[in-house]
Amino acid sequence: MRKPTFAARIVALLLALLISVPAFSANADAGDSSAVVSTGSGTGATSHYDYFSDVYPSLNDASHVFKTVTYEDLAHILGSEGKYAILFGGASLPSTQAEIGYIDQVAKAYGISTIYNFDTKLDGLTLDIADSGNAFASVYTDLVNKYLTEKNAAGAAVGASPAADVKDKTFLFVYDKDHKNGDNSQPIVASLKNDGSAADFLTDGAVDASKVDAFKTQVQNVLGAAPAVDYATVANNDFFEPAFNQNVKHNSPNVGRDIFGAEDGQLVFEHVTYHELTRLLDSHGNYAILFGGSWCPNTQAAIKFINEYAKKYNIDKVYMWDPRLDAGVDVTQTDSPDFDSHDIDRLMVRGTGHPYANLYVDLVNKYLTNIQTQYVKGTTNVTYKDANGQDVVANKLQVPYLYIYNKDNKDASGVSAPILGHVELMYSWTNIQPDYQSNGVLPNTAYKTALDALFSRLESVPTQAAGVAPTTSANNDGRITGVTAALEYKAAGAANYTPVTGTSITGLAAGTYNVRYAAKPGYNGPVSSRSNGVTTLIAPTQVPYAAGESVDVIVPAGPTGGGNTGGGTTGGSTTPVKDDGVTTTTSGSTTTSSIDVPAKTDADGNTTAVVTKEAAAALVDSAKKTESAGNVAVAELKVASAADTQTARISIPRAVIDDVAANTKAQVKINYAAVGTVQFDTQALKTISAAGTGDVTIEIAKRELTAEGKEVLGDRPVYDLSVKAGDTLVSDFGGGSVKVSVPYAPKTGEDPNAIIVYYITEDGYLEPVRGKYNPATGTVDFVTAHFSQYIVAYNKVAFDDVSDAAWYGKAVTFLAAREIATGTDDTHYSPLANVTRGQFLVLLLKAYGIEPNEAEANNFADAGNAYYTPYLGAAKRLGITTGLGDNLFAPDKAITRQDLFTLLYRALDVLGKLPSGDAGSAVSSFADAGKIAGYAQDAFQALVKGGVVTGSGGKLNPAGLTTRAEVAQVLYKLLSNE
Structure with a gap:
């Protein structure tokens, strides 16, 4: 073409x-010399995601000062000693979009390292707790009344809080819970609030430097209310350790020890908001994600071990999302050792009947498409009704739900599979202690086994595998390095994969090898049963995850020479x-x-x-x-x-x-x-x-x-x-x-x-x-x-319906790249569609470079005037086909396997390219050999012996129809081995 x-x-x-x-x-x-935001990688084995660089194009600063905080995190900051720079606002607000870059510049110039950002829209879009008309506005007003209001010595409010009216506004403030205004407590030291947009910084359509400078001066006046050295930050551990250690005493009071201690070191967890989570799930990369909360007894049981095993596998970031958008925190209650302040279920969106259940359902259905849970659809669901009154349903997962995620991942058959593995096991802090056992089950051991299985695969496809050439072209001592026991491999074209047993694959000849992540289990419950008031533990349920897509790893050829030196023969070759x-x-x-x-x-x-x-x-x-x-x-x-x-x-x-x-x-x-x-x-x-x-x-x-x-x-x-x-x-x-x-x-x-x-x-x-x-x-x-x-x-040439990992993927790529085969349209190959006799003849002749004459003098009576017309004439002229009788070829009839192999055999015979090897197979070994038509006997005998035809399930299926995928595979096998 x-x-x-x-x-x-x-x-x-x-x-x-x-x-x-x-x-x-x-x-x-004669010569003529004229001549998505990238998420980036973390330092660990999984990716890092920068929310601010993603959602704020005007920020344009990879080393910005901003950190998102959840409602739980914000409550912790507001209850902590020290001065903090805090920004209320979100990506949906024009004012925050316009101002955040300038705030960043001023903060960095002043020497402030962190500004904590809280979006009052808990979903980033519509669930605005700063909106007095929202059903959950009390979640915000309670926060303002407790922490963000000036009060006199008697604890009564002195005027309206600057934070009281921030709906659709960007609110920057300096916070110090111990700051005084005379005898009054004045926690908001200084603030700036507005609802502008990028247009406020323009004159005649261009950025006006004087307007920018005026705004920066306002920001400097706010941040300058305290010396830069006085600004505090919260250590990451402090967002997690106190909450888990306090709440476990409420749920498991008899264990007698905290979850986290000095032995746990720096924790790997980072809270994400709902909107941050959705953006992360829509970004490229390999992520470790935990759904859970400090209020949850089962998360309490797992969190310490997840931290330990994440570090074991060099994971330095596990993103944690709480389906209770406020983490169950009730700031109206006083904190005491006997009270669990995270036990309010008002914003648990993972529940049918919740006004915002759509947040959970849509997230699962859009992003977690291959989710596996103990509760499957049809048993325990989460639902909401759409605009038409129809139920929208999603699997209900239990927390903690820990998983590895890559939105681009596909399994070995080419099906989208963004979850690479998961653990959903419901133990308590009491029964996950190392020596706890019930019914022969050790939860501590079971959970660690599950973590080992999960963290054995942290990426979609192998990225570190590299081929090392044999020492000489005569040796089979090539290697593939950078592999793990989670992988398996095979020579390209071979049928079966072999498990990898170490950090390298040895004993390889030069060539192409397919390397992929092997199938593995995820882990579900139930993990216990209860009868007559007695709880008995049972072993976890293993659920399968399919093998991943393979990558081609090339072991290069070794240098010429070496091998035998005695003049004998090895593998059919003699030494020089x-x-x-x-x-x-x-x-x-x-x-x-x-x-x-x-x-x-x-x-x-x-x-x-x-x-x-x-x-x-x-x-x-x-x-x-x-x-x-x-x-x-x-x-x-x-x-x-x-x-x-x-x-x-x-x-x-x-x-x-x-x-x-x-x-x-x-x-x-x-x-x-x-x-x-x-x-x-x-x-x-x-x-x-x-x-x-x-x-x-x-x-x-x-x-x-x-x-x-x-x-x-x-x-x-x-x-x-x-x-x-x-x-x-x-x-x-x-x-x-x-x-x-x-x-x-x-x-x-x-x-x-x-x-x-x-x-x-x-x-x-x-x-x-x-x-x-x-x-x-x-x-x-x-x-x-x-x-x-x-x-x-x-x-x-890529097709939407052909995955590189499909059994026919390489064949379609090979033929399409060479313009032998084309798609059925611009984006589809239709691999499962049947092939007609005319289509196959065109493919066959194009594969071997046989160009027909513009007008073939002697053609079939039904050759018509179509794309295949001259090819039919050429095939007839060359003796590849004589048709079906009466000078007819039936080009639009679906081709049977025996007709296909007969045409292929005759073409190879004419070209002198019949396979000369012996694959060790014979037609007689197939159960349906007797069903082969007489005219196709020679073709099957030659092609089976030559390894071109291998059959399926011990049968040759001679009368069966042939798909576009099967034709591609046959031609690929022949052409790629020439």
Whole structure:
């Protein structure tokens, strides 16, 4: 398929190559030298998320001073000693959006390290407790009355609090609970409140510096009410330790010890607001998240061990969200050892009937799509009614619910699976003590086992796995490092995965390997049963999580040499034998005779080599001996090109080429070290021999696109290949072919199956050629019937309905990149759709580069006038098909497996590409072998033996229909193994 987008100007792009040597090249060209907010990673094994950088575009400061606080956190700050800078406002307010960047600048210049930000909209959007019309306004007014109101010595309010009216306003203030105004308690030392917008800082549509400076002066006046050194901050532990240690005494009074102590060190937890959580769940990264609260007896039981095991797995941040949006805190109560001040359930949104139950239901249904809980839909749900009065339902999870999350994760079958694993086990602080046991169950051990399973996978796909080459090309001692026991691997194309047992995978040959996270369990309850007032513990329930998507890890080829030294055979190969300057190496039925050709490289990177008649004659004699022994002969000329070679050229005596072409069936291979290799088949050599007079020169030149060319194609390697017989340029090899191999290192993130080769046609189009990246040799290999300019390109074509991890994913990528297969529309491949006979014939011929004539003289009667019409005629002309009788082909009929394999077999036979290997299988071993039609017998026999057809469930299903995914896999298997 031509790419007309590049027509007309692609030739100009390639004729203006920057690295070219016109005076040297055999076909030199005239040169023309014109030339989501990212979340970031944390220091631990999981990601960190910066809410402020995400939701405040005007802030533009990664090291800003702001920290979100929940209602529980705010109550803790307001009850603490010291002076604090606090900002009420949220991302939904135009005033906060406009001002937050300027507040940040003033605070940093003044030396304040932290401003605590509280959004009175507890969901960030509509649940505004500062709105007197909200059902939960008392949650805010209670806070204001207790902490944020000036009071006289008798405790009576003195006027209205500056914090009393902050609905839809940004409110910056300095807080000190012990600050006095004469005899009065005046906790708000200074403040600034407004409801403006970004327009307040503009004049004639541009930012007015004088208005900005005036606002900054107001901010400075507020913050300057206390010396910068007097501002306090709350240690992270202090948001968690006191609350958990106090509340556990209410829930488990008989244990007699706190949850957290000095042995726990710095805690990994960080509270997040509801809006912060939703933004985090919508961001890229791997996150550890805990739903729970200090009021919850079961969270109390788990929290210490989650902290311990998070550190064990190098997790430095666990984001914690409380489904009680106020954490159950009732600030109207006095704190005492006997009272649990977190026991109010008014803002528990995880409950049917709550006016804000939609917050929980929508969060679960939108983000946690593969959630698994003890309470499944249909048993214990959380619901609310939508605008149409219909119930919207979500799984009800229990807290603590601990999980690893990546919104982009998919399982091995390509299905979205954002939760990578979870733990939902309901123990108490009493029964999770190390020595507590009931019914043979040790909760302490059970919970730690669950944490080990959960934290064994902290990312969507393996990111640290890296291939290490074997010590030599003959050895199988390559490795993959950076792995863990949570992974499994297999060679690309193999059926089964093998578990990883250590930190590296050893004993590998060069090649591509699939590495993925193995399937593992999550943990649910119930963990106890109760009968006659007695609670008995039972073992946790394990629920499955599917294996993850795989990544391709390439083990590069090792250096040539090494291996056996005794002259024997290993794996069908013999070690090199040298005679009269010719080295022979045999692999299978092919013997390669090689000579080293001296070369020199000039300052411009031009390497030249000339083959002497004597050396060439010895090489040809060796090839003739090989053929007389019954082996296939390859005559190799090895040119020691320098590493900085840009253009490599070899001159071969005419008589040698003529002798090989006339008197042998040998192939000739030119091996330019560090540049590439070209190998001519017999017919190509005959074509060269028949052209012109004089010695033969063969050249590979590295080129580079101009800036314009790179803009169109990217910065891709370009090679210019040429052959001259005397003064005659040989571009077409008269039905012969040349195998070309050039070194290539895939760029980060490149899918090897989408690395392709284009050549430039005479009229300036890009045409894909049959080729692929070979990870075993670190080269891109392709076959061509003519010489031209070639580009090693990358053409990843993505379809919404094809995952890279699907069993057919690599096949579809391979075919789509080469324009062999296209989608059913711009975004879908429709892998499960059936293939018609006409569709398959087009795919087959395109796969092997068979171009039909524009008008085929002898076509089928029902060929019609469609995209497949000329391909049907070409297949008929070549003898690939004779149709169904009466000169009919039935192109729109769904193709059966036996018809598909018959057409494939005949095409491979015509092309001389029938598989020659023996997979050790026979048609007779399949249960339905007797159902194969007579005309398809030969096809099944050859393709089963060659390993192309493997069947399913012990059957071949010859009359079954074939899907687009199955066709892609068959063609991929053939083309990728050429």
